[in-house]
Amino acid sequence: MRVNFTVNGRPQEADDVWEGESLLYVLRERLGLPGSKNACEQGECGSCTVRLDGVPVCSCLVAAGQAEGRDVVTVEGLADHARQRSRGGSEGVPLDAAKGWAAKGGTDSQAGEGIELAPIQQAFIDAGAVQCGFCTPGLLVASDELLEHNPNPSDADIREALSGNLCRCTGYEKIMDAVRLAAARQSEGV
Amino acid sequence: MPANGVPTKITQGSGTKGGIGESTLRPDGTLKVTGEFAYSSDMWHEDMLWGQILRSTVAHAEIVSIDTAEALALPGVYAVMTYDDLPTEVKHYGLEIQDTPVLAHGKVRHHGEPVAIVAADHPETARRAAAKIKVEYRELPVITDEKSALGPDAVLVHEHRDDHHIGHVDHPNIVHRQPIVRGDAAAAAARADVIVKGEYTFGMQDQAFLGPESGLAVPEEDGGVHLYIATQWLHSDLRQIAPVLGLPERKVRMTLSGVGGAFGGREDLSMQIHACLLALRTGKPVKIVYNRFESFFGHVHRHPAKLYYEHGATRDGKLTHVRCRIVLDGGAYASASPAVVGNASSLSIGPYVVDDVDIEAIALYTNNPPCGAMRGFGAVQACFAYEAQMDKLAKELGLDPVEFRQRNAMEQGTIMPTGQPVDSPAPVAELLRRVKAMPLPPERQWESSEGADVRQLPGGLSNTTHGEGVVRGIGYAVGIKNVGFSEGFDDYSTARVRMEVIAGEPVATVHTAMAEVGQGGVTVHAQIARSELGVAQVTIHPADTQVGSAGSTSASRQTYVTGGAVKNACELVRERVLDIGRRKFGSYHPAWATAELLLEGGKVVTDGGEVLADLVDVLEDEAVELEEEWRHRPTEAFDLRTGQGNGHVQYSFAAHRAVVEVDTELGLVKVIELACAQDVGKALNPLSVVGQIQGGTTQGLGVAVMEEIIVDPKTAKVRNPSFTDYLIPTILDTPTIPVDVLELADEHAPYGLRGIGEAPTLSSTPAVLAAIRNATGLELNRTPVRPEHLTGTA
Numbered sequence: 001m002r003v004n005f006t007v008n009g010r011p012q013e014a015d016d017v018w019e020g021e022s023l024l025y026v027l028r029e030r031l032g033l034p035g036s037k038n039a040c041e042q043g044e045c046g047s048c049t050v051r052l053d054g055v056p057v058c059s060c061l062v063a064a065g066q067a068e069g070r071d072v073v074t075v076e077g078l079a080d081h082a083r084q085r086s087r088g089g090s091e092g093v094p095l096d097a098a099k100g101w102a103a104k105g106g107t108d109s110q111a112g113e114g115i116e117l118a119p120i121q122q123a124f125i126d127a128g129a130v131q132c133g134f135c136t137p138g139l140l141v142a143s144d145e146l147l148e149h150n151p152n153p154s155d156a157d158i159r160e161a162l163s164g165n166l167c168r169c170t171g172y173e174k175i176m177d178a179v180r181l182a183a184a185r186q187s188e189g190v
Numbered sequence: 191m192p193a194n195g196v197p198t199k200i201t202q203g204s205g206t207k208g209g210i211g212e213s214t215l216r217p218d219g220t221l222k223v224t225g226e227f228a229y230s231s232d233m234w235h236e237d238m239l240w241g242q243i244l245r246s247t248v249a250h251a252e253i254v255s256i257d258t259a260e261a262l263a264l265p266g267v268y269a270v271m272t273y274d275d276l277p278t279e280v281k282h283y284g285l286e287i288q289d290t291p292v293l294a295h296g297k298v299r300h301h302g303e304p305v306a307i308v309a310a311d312h313p314e315t316a317r318r319a320a321a322k323i324k325v326e327y328r329e330l331p332v333i334t335d336e337k338s339a340l341g342p343d344a345v346l347v348h349e350h351r352d353d354h355h356i357g358h359v360d361h362p363n364i365v366h367r368q369p370i371v372r373g374d375a376a377a378a379a380a381r382a383d384v385i386v387k388g389e390y391t392f393g394m395q396d397q398a399f400l401g402p403e404s405g406l407a408v409p410e411e412d413g414g415v416h417l418y419i420a421t422q423w424l425h426s427d428l429r430q431i432a433p434v435l436g437l438p439e440r441k442v443r444m445t446l447s448g449v450g451g452a453f454g455g456r457e458d459l460s461m462q463i464h465a466c467l468l469a470l471r472t473g474k475p476v477k478i479v480y481n482r483f484e485s486f487f488g489h490v491h492r493h494p495a496k497l498y499y500e501h502g503a504t505r506d507g508k509l510t511h512v513r514c515r516i517v518l519d520g521g522a523y524a525s526a527s528p529a530v531v532g533n534a535s536s537l538s539i540g541p542y543v544v545d546d547v548d549i550e551a552i553a554l555y556t557n558n559p560p561c562g563a564m565r566g567f568g569a570v571q572a573c574f575a576y577e578a579q580m581d582k583l584a585k586e587l588g589l590d591p592v593e594f595r596q597r598n599a600m601e602q603g604t605i606m607p608t609g610q611p612v613d614s615p616a617p618v619a620e621l622l623r624r625v626k627a628m629p630l631p632p633e634r635q636w637e638s639s640e641g642a643d644v645r646q647l648p649g650g651l652s653n654t655t656h657g658e659g660v661v662r663g664i665g666y667a668v669g670i671k672n673v674g675f676s677e678g679f680d681d682y683s684t685a686r687v688r689m690e691v692i693a694g695e696p697v698a699t700v701h702t703a704m705a706e707v708g709q710g711g712v713t714v715h716a717q718i719a720r721s722e723l724g725v726a727q728v729t730i731h732p733a734d735t736q737v738g739s740a741g742s743t744s745a746s747r748q749t750y751v752t753g754g755a756v757k758n759a760c761e762l763v764r765e766r767v768l769d770i771g772r773r774k775f776g777s778y779h780p781a782w783a784t785a786e787l788l789l790e791g792g793k794v795v796t797d798g799g800e801v802l803a804d805l806v807d808v809l810e811d812e813a814v815e816l817e818e819e820w821r822h823r824p825t826e827a828f829d830l831r832t833g834q835g836n837g838h839v840q841y842s843f844a845a846h847r848a849v850v851e852v853d854t855e856l857g858l859v860k861v862i863e864l865a866c867a868q869d870v871g872k873a874l875n876p877l878s879v880v881g882q883i884q885g886g887t888t889q890g891l892g893v894a895v896m897e898e899i900i901v902d903p904k905t906a907k908v909r910n911p912s913f914t915d916y917l918i919p920t921i922l923d924t925p926t927i928p929v930d931v932l933e934l935a936d937e938h939a940p941y942g943l944r945g946i947g948e949a950p951t952l953s954s955t956p957a958v959l960a961a962i963r964n965a966t967g968l969e970l971n972r973t974p975v976r977p978e979h980l981t982g983t984a
Contacts, residue, residue: 018314034232035225039400039450040482044913047400075225121223125215128877131885132708133222134400134450140223156645163922166913168400168451169708171884172921 005067007031008077009084014064023067024048024059027074035075035137039166046165049138050074051081056145058164075137078144082118085148120144123182124175131169139165143179151186153179202764203721205790210721210941213877216713217730218706229448230420231479233406239268241461241468241478242316244306244323245487246298249906250345250557251327253296253305260322261308266315268472270323272306275471278436283459285426285562287353287365287524292434292463298327299347299522300559301907302487309468309476332557332906336496336517339363339554347522347555355528358830365520365553366528368535370607370833373546378511382502386582390499390575391972393898394519395492395889397564398918399707401450403460403488404479407469414441415466420449422456424703425739434463435470439735442466446733452707453889454563455489457744458525486911490525490562491899493518493553495534497575501582507589509598511546512539516572518561520553525562527553532677532828533568536608536837540576541618541670542598547607549833557906559899563744565889566671566951573669574973577956581665581963591960592622592666600670609834612841614944615934617869621845622668624867624930631849631863631926633662648851648858650922659855662862665848665960669952673945674747674839678827681747681839682819684738685755686731687763689723689805690813696792696805698723698760701731701817704740704752709947710878711748715756717874722760723767724789724805738819746842746945749874754940755820763814764789771808823938840936844868844949846887846957849925852965857977859895861923861958864888867930871944876931883950884927890954892919894962898974 003014003026014030024041027033027050036059037047043061050059051073059072073081120143123129130136139162146153146161153161158179167175203209221227258270273281273295281295282288294305306323310316333339333347339361346362355366379385405419414437421427424444432439449456461478468476480488496517502510516534520527535551551568564570584594599618605611634657636646642656649655675681686701698719706712716728733740740752768787771794776782785796794802826835849863866883873879896917900909910916935942955973963970966980978984 018312020314028232029234032234033225034228034234037229037400037450038231038402038479038481040913042482042912042914044482045400075223079224115220115224117220117223124223125219128213128215128881130216130219130222131710131881132399132401132449132451133218133227134229134708136222137225156643159921160645160651163920166400166918166920168398168453168889168918169885170881171886171888171927172919172924173884173927174881175921 001065003064003068005069006071007033008073008080017064019065021064022060023062023064026064027059033074033076037134037137039134046142047135047138049141049165051141051145056142075140078121078140079116079118082144118144119185120147120182123178123185127174127178127181129170129174129178135165135167139167139175147183147186152183202788203724206720206724208717208720208726210717210874212717213875214713214717216710217716218712227448229401229450230418231402231404233418233447233477235406235408235475238406238475238477239309239311239472240313240316241465241476242308242320243304243464244320246294246301246303246305248298248327248329249301250330250332251298252330253294253298254326254328256306257324258306261319264315264319264322266311267308267319268474269309269468270306270319271467271471278434280433283430283434283463284524285458285526286528289348290523300557304464307464307468309472333363334556334558334903334906336554339556347557363555365524365555366531367550367552368531368828368833369831370535370547370549372607372609375511375513375546375548378546379502381504382510383505384583384586385500385502386579386586387500388575388579388582389971390497390578392495392497392571392574393893393974394494394901395564395893395897396486396899396916397453397455397489399451399453399455402480402482402485405447405461405465406475406477407465408475409469409473412441414443415469416443416445417462417466418445418447419462420447420456422452422705422707422744423742424705424733424735426742427459427462428735430459431463431466435466444735446705449705449707452743453565454567454744457563457742458490460488482913483911486908490560492564493520493530493561493571495571497571499575499579501579503583503587505587507587507594507597509542509544512544513548514538516551518551518553519556519558521556521558521560523560525560527562530568532837533672534572535833536606536828537569537670537672538572538576539607540573541600541616541668541843543600543604549607558901559908565886566948567745569669569671570952570955573952574956577667578959581960592626595668596622607833608828608837610836610838614840614936614938615869616841616843617932617934618668618843621843621867621869621932622666625845625847625865626666628847628865628928628930635862645922648853648860649856654856654858655853659853660851661854661965662849662851663961663965665957665964667953667956667960668843668845669949671746671842671949671952672838673750673842674745674822676825676837676839678825681741681751682821683740683752683755684817684819685752685759686737686815686817687719687756687759688813688815689763689767689809691806691809694806695727696725696809697727697729698725699729699731700756701737702740702752702756703733703735703737704748705733705743707743709743709748709882710875711752713878714749714753714874718753718756719760722757723764724791724793726792737817746947749943750939750945751822754822755818757940758820759816759818762816762818766814767808768794770812771803774808775803840939840944842944842946842949844953846953848957848961850958850961850965852962852980854966854980857980859962859975861891861925863925864891864954865928866950867932868946868949869932869934869944870946871936871939872933872942873931874941874943879931879946880929882947883929886947886950887927887954888919888924890951891924891958893974894955894958895974
């Protein structure tokens with residue numbers, strides 16, 4: 001079958017999709033967007049979390065056909081998503097301020113100097129919340145969604161919001177730090 | 191080559207930004223947060239096929255027949271291979287003992303053993319084809335524990351053993367046995383005022399790394415193959431893969447792709463050989479990605495163990511002796527079992543002074559899932575048991591458990607049960623003091639202005655209590671772990687370092703085969719290069735087999751050993767750069783010949799701070815590059831009868847204090863805080879150090895209260911191979927983890943550093959158990975603790 005949907009603001013078309021394929025599979029294997037991860041493929045780990053019409057979902061549990069005509073945001077589109085939100089002028093940060101979060105201090109070849117990141121992405125790097133990084137894309141999408149509707153979450157709020165995202169490396173402390181940092185920067189308008 | 195472990199001149203590099211001791215950020219961080227970092231499961235190739243493994247549905251059986259005809263007939267299927275299709279006489283592999291069949295031959299020895307492999311144009315086609323392969327089994331009795339393994343009529347898991355351990359074990363179902371005898375335990379026991387005995391059970395833990403086993407094998411024009419793979423040790427994989435394929439090692443090129451965690455579970459091969467076989471058979475690139483279900487069958491687990499301990503002490507609180515017997519279940523294949531036995535025995539009494547010991551550790555062959563390396567490697571199981579014993583003794587003696595431990599704590603100069611002196615700082619008593627001195631979380635921490643926040647209570651959002659029946663407990667534990675490969679293993683690493691001017695700036699390139707699995711080795715290598723070469727720009731070359739072996743990303747060893755290799759190579763490059771400088775500019779300034787010269791901030795400077803030249807001018811268009819192996823101090827094998835020998839390179843220590851709250855009516859546990867103090871020698875990257883300690887602590891928490899692979903004792907089949915049924919801690923299960931980092935230099939190690947990754951995994955588990963015992967008054971001799979153990983309904 002053919003599936004049409006919007007991914008990170010761009011219309012996408014996937015052909016020859018087998019009916020059993022998940023949204024995750026189509027993103028990763030047909031659309032060249034492997035950022036959403038495949039840690040369990042059974043809806044337990046959250047590494048494949050994407051926004052489907054704004055709602056965070058495990059894309060491994062969404063049949064590709066269910067995405068027909070809908071709007072998907074993945075980790076690859078998170079920076080654009082955050083930028084548009086801030087342009088929208090709701091409760092986000094102004095565009096100029098957002099530029100202040102661009103990767104800094106990257107003196108190594110892999111640091112990706114000059115890439116503009118969403119505030120939550122920069123906070124994960126700065127706080128040391130990334131180790132192997134396999135849980136990171138899903139956690140970023142979930143954390144960004146949390147801060148979108150709750151700009152000043154308590155620690156218990158953060159834990160509740162991220163309880164569907166497993167991490168095996170960090171013990172979550174630095175992930176807590178990262179979300180707190182992003183929230184603080186957001187409220188200060190840094 | 192310079193002598194190993196020469197202490198670093200503190201002057202070199204201290205003036206360079208981004209060097210050692212700073213919390214520089216990960217060089218791969220941006221790629222990882224944007225989704226662009228290419229993990230092994232993200233690999234893609236034009237025209238690639240998908241591989242699928244058919245695994246045994248029974249634990250122990252003869253294979254009567256395999257019929258692949260229907261699978262081969264399925265449209266989209268390119269190849270089906272069984273044992274009979276293997277290309278050479280080498281049909282087994284293994285880390286130490288080559289006892290693991292690439293594909294089952296005549297017999298399967300555990301549930302989930304690979305029997306056949308399929309390549310097809312879609313993963314679902316491959317799965318359906320694998321399901322159409324008909325395998326007829328004739329089931330055999332299963333060996334599942336010590337009793338069934340060592341009975342007089344026991345079936346042998348491996349009938350024709352010819353490995354080097356068979357000569358010193360009492361039974362062919364014992365992989366390896368290591369006794370350690372020192373002093374006279376019987377005589378010392380007679381002096382004891384108090385003796386406590388205990389039998390302990392440690393459940394089977396899974397590494398549960400999030401990135402599934404996966405990789406892409408691409409056939410090459412010269413008849414070889416290029417494998418993009420997530421592993422812990424490229425060269426160890428290569429050594430095992432090439433002979434099975436019938437290829438020389440140079441025709442099997444290996445590149446490390448992104449690794450989504452490892453924790454020991456990627457020391458053994460998983461899909462490597464299968465992907466290469468299918469690629470060479472079909473002439474097409476083949477990708478294999480396990481799903482989570484298969485991942486539970488696709489790698490070894492932590493050895494479950496039975497531990498039998500006897501400790502004695504005098505009335506004034508000094509240990510007299512320890513007798514112990516540790517029985518590790520190695521499962522169907524050897525994997526790392528022999529080395530795990532070495533660790534379990536040599537570290538079995540913990541970080542304490544005991545002169546009279548009688549120790550035995552064995553690993554069994556059974557039909558349970560194969561067990562091997564996992565973070566903590568044999569020291570974890572022992573720590574759980576000896577720390578429970580220490581609490582029991584303290585209670586019998588009426589002593590505070592921390593004070594009792596401190597009275598018996600080892601220190602620098604203590605002789606291990608193996609006879610090896612501990613020749614670097616061992617601040618065991620100090621770590622306990624520090625962890626005890628941390629402020630405690632407030633009582634009834636769940637109370638808020640709006641009433642009880644159930645998220646802070648046992649049971650959490652299930653809303654099972656608002657504080658009724660909830661009791662707090664506090665527990666302590668401390669552990670000892672070896673760093674690096676032990677028992678005489680030639681544990682070296684290799685680094686290639688290049689220095690040149692690019693776009694008007696001096697740049698260092700570091701090339702090693704070290705597997706970055708998430709631990710942050712790449713961050714540290716760049717820091718070392720900056721410190722040693724005085725440059726700002728460092729490029730970390732992708733890890734591959736085009737450079738010498740880095741050894742395994744295991745045993746808390748990579749910062750020590752590959753870090754040491756990078757440091758050593760940088761020092762040699764620095765000397766060559768200075769030689770070039772002397773040649774070009776030596777006649778202009780006498781300091782070139784007389785002063786101690788440093789590289790800092792892109793310049794050659796004297797130790798007095800005088801600038802002699804820019805590196806750009808020294809190097810011009812010349813590049814300095816060299817590749818060197820580096821070794822730490824050699825170790826010795828343990829004597830097979832007495833266990834004596836200087837078997838370990840370095841020891842690592844951590845202490846934990848756990849605060850738990852237990853709903854005693856429902857048997858639910860909430861860990862409120864898990865504080866850790868650890869000596870790290872020198873924190874090369876403090877942010878990463880704390881991250882390692884917190885992560886290790888959390889894996890220890892997991893096996894204390896939730897993580898266990900359940901194997902049916904009647905069938906030896908795994909009952910919970912999924913994240914639905916095998917639970918690892920979520921962010922709601924994990925408490926705050928305050929960390930106190932101590933830095934006492936080990937003069938034998940580069941920069942005085944100590945390997946840190948594993949020690950926090952040891953003491954975390956017994957600290958949580960001690961806290962639960964403290965809260966409930968129950969004895970609790972097994973881990974993980976489940977609700978039924980607390981409510982008496984087990």
